[in-house]
Amino acid sequence: MNAPFKIDTPTTTPAPATLVQRALGGHAAIGLLASALLYIIALTGSLIVIHDRWQRWEQPNIAETASLSPAAAQAAMTAVVAGEAGKPRTTHLYIRMPTPDLPRAVVTTDNGAWYVDGAGKVVGREAHAWTEFVIGLHEYLHLPATLGLIVVGAFGVMLVGLVVTGVLAHPRIFRDAFRIRTRHNTQLARADWHNRLGVWTLPFVLAVALTGAFIGLGSVGTTLLARAYTNGAVEPVYATIFGHEPKPDAARAPLPDLATAIRAQATQAPGTTPTYVIAHDPGTRGQHVQIIAEHPRRLIYGETYAFDGRGVAKGKVGLSDGPIGRQAAASAYNLHFGNFGGLAVELAYMLLGLGLCVVTATGTSLWLEKRRRRGLHSQRMAACWAVVVWGTPLALLAALWLRGAAGPDAPLVGMFWGLMAAMLVAAIAWPLWATAARLRTVAAAAVLATAAGHAALLRPEMGGPIAIDLIAAVSAGAVLWLFRGVRTVRSI
Template identity: 55%
Template sequence: MTGPVDKGMVQRALSAHAAIGLLASALLYLVCLTGTIVVFYQEWQRIEQPAAPEMARIAPGAVQSAVAAVLATEEGKPATTHLYVHLPVPDLPRATITTDSQAVHVDQAGAIAGPEGNAWSEFLLAVHYRLNIPGLIGLILVGILGVMIVALSLSGVIAHPRIFRDAFRLRARDKEGVGLADWHNRLSVWSLPFALAIALTGAMIGLGTIGAYGLAASFYKGDVEAAYAPIFGGEGKPDARSAPLADVATPLAWIAATHPELRPTYIILHDPGTRGQHVQLLAEHPQRLIYGESYNFDANGRFLGAVGLADGHIGQQMAASTYNLHFGNFGGLPVKFAYFGLGLALTIVVATGTSIWLGKRARRGLHEPRLRSLWDAALWGVPLALALTFLARMLAGNDAPLTAIFWILTALILLAALLRPEPRPSRLLKRLSIAGLLAGLLAVLLG
């Protein structure tokens, strides 16, 4: 026989349950919103640093000179294990060299033009990719959120058998939230294929890391790079003895001569200046979703073979296609605008879904002004915090502590909403968000 039920305890448990759901919705909203904005990742870099030298192409000899010049500036520093050369592409027509300690732009002649300054673009990508949480935890959490989108999308279709038949039915807005529910359902239908594709690829990117670590622990004695090698290729055998700088110009000339239809996008120089160094050249394949094929060369520029991302087993090709499919890095600006519009629709679906849920709770007599206020703060506080981080980047420069600014501002907005739930903060935060966006636009125009 059980004792009497403590109604107060039940109410507190229900409130805690709702608060956990609100937190998951807020994180899902944040990932969707930042993913929508980061579709224009390359364009944001150009906005952040408009004075960086741009070019359609850079000559192989100029790339060789640039690599030598950058490594010469690192004498006396810890040795760079991987040097990356970003080659000019239509979306980002700049040449940039990144080492373990610096990232610089180079001009068309191969001379160093100055440090790279894309802190806000990188911050935005880090929020979307791992919520600024270092290590595996952030990737896993975002991967779980991707699984949640799949589950919510499929369960929403099952729960509304007329959802496709009513795909273009919109009822008037009313106090019961019928109009809001219609917009939620309609946008869910229109963006369903996109939502599933984005969620599945996001889950693969995030949770695939767990699989790689599991394989490494089971079959490769904990070596994660060895677990990835059958798909993306492996590292060469290291030899730290000093050697002349590897030839990176010949691989570029080889690609131009043997595969003129391909566009080189990256050069990776492994262990530069050592006897174990080798060159990896990544090239885009037209009309393919893969991010590119990796072509390997020795230190003298002799071709060693391709990894197989373009014509290897189906698993390799699927893995190489995941990133472009998720981020919309194919088809140029038309595809990016389509991804932006569909991403905005998915963000609205997440936002309205939680608002509908809170409305239903209120109609059942569960009046929780703090939960409603917190959701308003998340809904409009996140765009405000993002706008203010961009403004800080444009006014304070590339060294502004953007991650700290964003999370501290977000926490303060949520705390204020928790302590003072009435009146609801949505109207004030909307106005402040618009003001922040206009201030950021003004900073770009005047900068």
């Protein structure tokens, strides 16, 4: 008997994914993993670009001075050290010199920080706790310092990955850089804003992401280099960039001569502007002085000039004219935080940072909408994302109110994360309550109320803090106007 006739049925093999499809998949995976914390880092980073101005805004009634003379700097150090009698001896004393952004002199020790007037007299405690809270949230996510820097640095790497995969996933992204279909449905408009802002902010995002990764992961690289070349000692590795320090000698000695050191630095590098005067181990024989001075038209944060306890110059580190790697390392900080070019650059950084916030928010919103169209919509996920986008500024404001009500020692960190956790729990339990529209309205109203209440307490001559209140009020009004009529749960 002949074998039955066999018909071969062709099997369909899925076509291999294209580069665009693979990039799109990688882009979505990285974005979902990083989106919530990346949004918080971007939002707080946009705020702390003007941290000096926030410091004045938070403590508007402190006496200000345009400069601090060498004699006044010496008097300020003497007054602060005398005021800390009975406390543990400080190992480092920093004098932050007045600048146009912050025309106040601040003396910081291991035990606290104090404002001093133009004569070097202590006039009040430095207590801008909310500003420091926001800085800590951006730089460390309130984790222990080294771990926090590593985590935030890792998010910088993720952001670079998002930028690269986002560009690869949209071959026409540059050709369509100015195409926004605002008259089409909400999803198309949101996608266009996501893509267009991604293009417009691309150089900025790459700059801050790469420098953020460099700053945050620097400790990891330093540890690896130390294990490879210095038997695990990290100090020699840091010294290749920031310079070596003399050996300590704890024997008692008169306080260092800061006045002579400041005068010598002005002679050694005319045209530079001292920003920090640092006394290491003050009151000991091993004490020495460093002066960090800004160089005009340079991206470096400053050059470090070294002096002994008598104010005799011992050279400089070479951040301004040393090896190119050292200059690049000293330039990463200003490039990341926008501390160059004055107010115009700061405002540009803030706007671009807010653009990154919009890109992050719309990216996850687009993914949630795609899930909805596939029948996988989750009101709880949408509500949780609304809490991240609009609950974060609300929690930041709540921390500010707590600081105003309870003083600079209030537990701002615990309150912020506790409130965020409570809002997320509420979003899971009652998703119809935690809508983007409701949270957005509450956040904008809170900004308006805060700006109005703060401005009412200021004197007319306090132009800087009043300007911040005005900008905040206008921004909150603009948010309410732009989103007027938008009530859907899926909106950002």
